[in-house]
Amino acid sequence: MAVVIDTVGGVRPRHPEKQNRPDTPVLRKPEWLRVRAPGSAGYNATRQIVKDNRLVTVCEEAACPNIGECWTKSHATMMIMGEVCTRACAFCNVATGRPDALDPTEPARVADAVAKMGLKHVVITSVDRDDLADGGAAHFAAVVRAIRAASPATTIEILTPDFLRKPAAAAELVIDAKPDVFNHNLETVPRLYLSIRPGARYYHSLRLLERVKERDPAQFTKSGLMVGLGEAKEEVMQVMDDMRSAGVDFITIGQYLQPTRKHAAVDRFVHPDEFRALEEIARAKGFLMVSASPLTRSSHHAGEDFARLQAARRALEGCAREGRALEGAA
Secondary structure (H helix, E strand, O other), rough: OOOOOEEOOOEEOOHHHHHOOOOOOOOOHHHHHHOOOOOOOOHHHHHHHHHOOOOEEEEHHOOOOOOOHHHHOOOOOOOOOOOEEEOOOOOOOOOOOOOOOOOOOOOHHHHHHHHHOOOEEEEEEEEOOOOOOOOOOHHHHHHHEEEHOOOOOEHHHHHHHOOOOOOOHHHHHHHHOOEEEEEEEOOOOHHHHHHHHHOOHHHHHHHHHHHHHHOOOOOEEEEEEEEEEOOOOOOOHHHHHHHOOOOEEEEEEOOOOOOOOOOOOOOOOOOOHHHHHHHHHHHHOOOOEEEEOOOOOOOOOOOHHHHHHHHHHHHHHHHHHHHHHHHHOO
């Protein structure tokens, strides 16, 4: 099971903005959320490559429960633009504070690590950088281009910030870098934004996903939700409808896990049967791909899911061609 350390370097508080919050109760995890501690040879090899290239991963920073499984398979989600976020979301374990300046060598280092690991599919995410004029968009695009140059066969999935209060051209820079999958998580239902994601705006995030489809219809879009924060089933279904209206292809739904007592409390642990029901509902609403389970995370099994996503689109396009052919024959 992942162990969350509440300080960085043992000195400064990891979450200074949360230190004065009252402690929240921590519920005992059910059996279906228990995972083995990492430590395989593959895990250690991936860890060494990450260390040698001075990279930050969201796997470590967010205390992901799937790190042992993913790193054993040489799957690591790179987190660019530093390890300090300018936001203070109530669910997130990434450190909050004043970030350092961007490192111009980072795109090359990330690309080198992707090539060394022989990744067929890579996921790149980042902290929020509200301190930058473009929210870090140009840096994000540079990382995508560097990976394309160093490892042309690798497909690229990005999990981006919302670029809130940044020029429209900022998001367009990232879209125009042409990642294979553009992911931006809505995270929760609109009613809970003020307490769970106070620095973001639900409809702005939804509009970002819509703009990706408007600018590049061929680009896959993806978004995710956490459940177990106190949302109602009807609210989750409404978010699904909103995503489909924005053209989102792939939805992920996973259980929220509380990083520390200073973070938002878990309202309940959602049973695997409920996740299966949510998956059926999402498929019925027309998503090309759905991943819904207690341990589902945005980048978990991302490579395998991307292959399924491509296959689902080909199948849909094949059905559309057959339909047009039948109409023509009639």
